[in-house]
Amino acid sequence: MDEIYYELTVNPSSHRELFADFLADTLPVGFEETDTGFIVRSEDDLSTLQWGLEQFAEALQKALGSSIDVEMTLEKKRTEDWVRAYQESVTPVEVAPFYVHPTWSDPHPELVNIVLDPALAFGTGHHPTTASCLEAVGRFVEPGDDVIDVGCGSGILSIAACKLGANVDACDTDPVSVGNTLENCELNDVDLRHIWEGSAAQATATYDVVIANIVADVLVFIADELKKLLRPGGRLILSGILDKYEAKIVEAYADMDVAERIAKEEWVTLVVTPKG
Known part of the structure; x- marks a missing residue:
């Protein structure tokens, strides 16, 4: 594994779901979803992806007829920090009666535990659509x-x-x-x-x-x-x-x-x- 990696932070002002679809279709690796946008990490330089996101935002603005601002920051970091940051970012999700957690965190003593080591925000309980569907499963x-x-x-x-x-x-x-x-x-x-x-x-x-x-x-x-x-x-x-x-x-x-x-x-x- 390389000693350094690249981290691209992407914070669109609107239409986050469309940017999520773009990243999912473009990237061969997973990405992290945050409260304001997305974080992409890779051992390869992400400058081309950053340029692609800029072009995608411009195309969206033309298609939708509305202004879309995208704040992006590209940084070079040490790989050992990537692993630690990744594990710290993947927090357990509680959707009664379920508790979804990664292998490196402890199970819940009272809830129904589901263990997942996620690569994407989708399908882990972090995304609202998965969380609401889990709630429905638990009730019905x-x-x-x-x-x-x-x-x-x-x-x-x-x-x-x-x-x-x-x-x-x-x-x-x-x-x-x-x-x-x-x-x-x-x-x-x-x-x-x-x-x-x-x-x-x-x-x-x-x-x-x-x-x-x-x-x-x-x-x-x-x-x-x-x-x-x-x-x-x-x-x-x-x-x-x-x-x-x-x-x-x-x-x-x-x-x-x-x-x-x-x-x-x-x-x-x-x-x-x-x-x-």
């Missing part, structure tokens, strides 16, 4: 329920459901996510009933709870697939929804009742059930 998944996690990502929601005593299937169209889910299940000493690379349309069973923490457009696109997976009286947990797109989701699932709405910052999780 019962022991013995048959559950499917559609778009399992890191596997955090699958693990949460398993730890509540559910029988869990999971799927993701990304093979890396399937691998991450299996690794994290092993880390947490839980077993999935089935997991596959592919879509929810490949499922051959129906479920008491269907979890889909994706993005609004995909939730609209696969609405019929998700509804077919649900048993009578079942619960469909929809997450990854920016509040400005909530109306599109409500319209796509208009044949269902909204049993619960959980909002955190600009993100919304909806729990819907079949009418009647």
